[in-house]
Amino acid sequence: xxxxxxxxxxxxxxxxxxxxxxxxxxxxxxxxxxxxxxxxxxxxxxxxxxxxxxxxxxxxxxxxxxxxxxxxxxxxxxxxxxxxxxxxxxxxxxxxxxxxxxxxxxxxxxxxxxxxxxxxxxxxxxxxxxxxxxxxxxxxxxxxxxxxxxxxxxxxxxxxxxxxxxxxxxxxxxxx
Numbered sequence: 020x021x022x023x024x025x026x027x028x029x030x031x032x033x034x035x036x037x038x039x040x041x042x043x044x045x046x047x048x049x050x051x052x053x054x055x056x057x058x059x060x061x062x063x064x065x066x067x068x069x070x071x072x073x074x075x076x077x078x079x080x081x082x083x084x085x086x087x088x089x090x091x092x093x094x095x096x097x098x099x100x101x102x103x104x105x106x107x108x109x110x111x112x113x114x115x116x117x118x119x120x121x122x123x124x125x126x127x128x129x130x131x132x133x134x135x136x137x138x139x140x141x142x143x144x145x146x147x148x149x150x151x152x153x154x155x156x157x158x159x160x161x162x163x164x165x166x167x168x169x170x171x172x173x174x175x176x177x178x179x180x181x182x183x184x185x186x187x188x189x190x191x192x193x194x195x
Contacts, residue, residue, distance in 0.1 A: 055179035058126070154166075
C-alpha cells in the first residue's frame, strides 16, 4: 500500500509499505515519468476529440486518490481539481475544454522533461545533493545502479514527449 502527501511547493512524499521490494521500486520509479505519461494521455485525448472523457476519467482518478492521501493540501488539491474538471464538463464550450486538456497535457509533458533535466543535473553537477535523488535511492534499495534508473526515466519521459509531439504535429481536428 502507498500513501502520499503533496506540499504547497509541489513536492511530495510517498510512503510505500508491503511485502514486496518490487512494489516499492515500482511506485518509486513512476514518480518521475508519471507527469509525462499523463501528459501524453491528455494530448492523445485532445487529438482524438475525447477531452470530456479525459476530464471525467481524471476527476474520477483524483477522487479515488483520496483513499491514499494523508494531508490536507493533497486532499484539497484533489477535490478542487475534480470539481473544476466537472464544472468544465458541465458548463464550458467543447472548444474551451479541448484547450484546457491540451494546456494541461503540454504542461505535464514539459514539466516531466524539465524534472528529468533537474534530476540529471543532480547526478552530473550537483553531486552534493545526490543522496536525495530518487535514482540514487532506488539504486541503493534495489542494487541496480542509479544509471539504470536514470536511463529508465529518460526512455519513458522522452518517449512520451516524442509521442506527444508526434500527435500534435499531425493533429488537425484539434480545433473541434
